Every structure is written in C-alpha cells, then in structure tokens.
C-alpha cells in the first residue's frame with residue numbers, strides 16, 4: 321500500500337465528508353472525549369466516505385472499534401501502544417502507524433513493526449500541549465536514516481509553505497490538523513495542500529505503475 325504524501329487529520333465524519341471528496345487520499349479520524357456509541361457512528365460514517373472516495377482511513381487511538389467496524393489502519397501513540405492488545409491488532413490484520421518524539425520512543429516503535437513512523441512536533445503546535453520541544457528539520461533527516469524505507473510522517477505546525485522543507489529533509493508524508501481545521505476556508509486550504517504535494521503524488525504513482 322502506498323501512502324499519500326498529504327495526510328489530513330479531521331475530528332469528525334462531517335469534516336471528512338467536506339474534505340475527502342476534494343481528492344484527499346489519506347485521512348485520520350482523531351476524536352477525543354466521545355462516548356462509544358457516537359464514536360462508533362463517526363467511525364462507520366468516515367469509513368463509508370473513505371471507501372467511496374478511494375481514501376485510506378486511519379483511526380486514531382480506538383483500535384477495538386476500528387477492528388469491530390472493519391477499518392484497516394490505526395494510529396497509536398506510545399501510551400496507546402503500551403495498553404493495546406497487540407496480538408488482537410495483528411490478528412485483525414490492522415495496519416499500524418506510531419508516534420515518536422525521541423530516541424527511546426523510536427526504538428519502541430521500530431520493535432513493534434509499524435507501517436509508518438510519525439515524528440513530531442516539527443514546529444510548535446497549538447493543537448495540544450506536549451513536553452517535547454519542536455524537533456526541527458534536521459531531526460527529520462536523522463529519523464529517515466534510522467527507519468530506511470518505512471514511510472516517515474512529519475507532524476506539528478505544518479502548513480503548505482513548510483511542506484517542501486519537510487520533504488526535502490526526508491519525510492515521506494506531511495500531516496496537518498489546525499492549518500486546515502482553523503482556516504477560514506478549509507476546502508480551499510485542502511486544495512492548496514493537494515497542489516503542493518501533487519508532484520510527489522504523481523511520482524509515487526509512476527513508480528508504483530512500473
């Protein structure tokens with residue numbers, strides 16, 4: 321499975337419904353603090369939207385619901401990973417993305433055999449408070465050397481102007497939340513992201529076709 325260079329995080333199926341049809345090919349549903357029934361409903365709807373538009377859906381945190389609802393990809397942080405039933409995830413054939421913020425977390429992540437590794441925050445982020453200082457671009461190059469061919473996701477404070485820099489330093493995928501979620505026109509901004517990642521998308525498609 322080739323993962324798109326533009327990775328959008330949304331906090332609702334409604335937001336997925338507005339943005340995925342624009343041409344988003346990789347989206348994460350990240351919902352915090354919701355009861356199980358509503359979460360399940362959101363996951364089902366996001367799954368159906370993504371299936372209809374050829375978009376890979378990644379469920380953040382809620383791996384049990386992801387399995388129950390027939391989703392194929394989850395993203396877990398280090399604490400999520402520590403408390404997850406890894407064999408249940410493997411039995412279900414779920415693909416796995418993992419967060420990393422320092423060397424020790426990278427070791428833990430690589431030992432789990434993920435489908436991608438995320439590094440963040442590259443720049444300061446306003447989405448949530450984190451104990452890590454911004455990693456900076458050089459850290460991306462360091463991570464890429466360590467993980468080789470495995471896709472590397474850069475996250476934290478990204479915007480279209482910063483995307484070329486993260487790719488130039490070795491990231492395969494640029495992941496974004498607030499630059500789109502808080503934009504006055506999220507649809508126009510999503511189109512900008514698709515445009516700024518087009519060249520990489522087209523190159524990947526050519527390589528896959530070979």
Ligand SMILES: Cc1ncc(COP(=O)(O)OP(=O)(O)O)c(N)n1
Pocket residue numbers: 348350380381395396397398400417418419438439440448473475495
């Ligand atoms: C692509 C990507 N990278 C990192 C995260 C953060 O995951 P985590 O550390 O578990 O924090 P929460 O997002 O669950 O608050 C992510 N979700 N996606």
Ligand SMILES: Cc1nc(C(=O)O)sc1CCOP(=O)(O)O
Pocket residue numbers: 419420421439440441442444445446447448475476477478495496497498499
């Ligand atoms: C959810 C999340 N995880 C991060 C990490 O470093 O693991 S940074 C982050 C927030 C990314 O949001 P924005 O694009 O708005 O900065």
Ligand SMILES: [Mg+2]
Pocket residue numbers: 380381395396397400
């Ligand atoms: Mg998490």
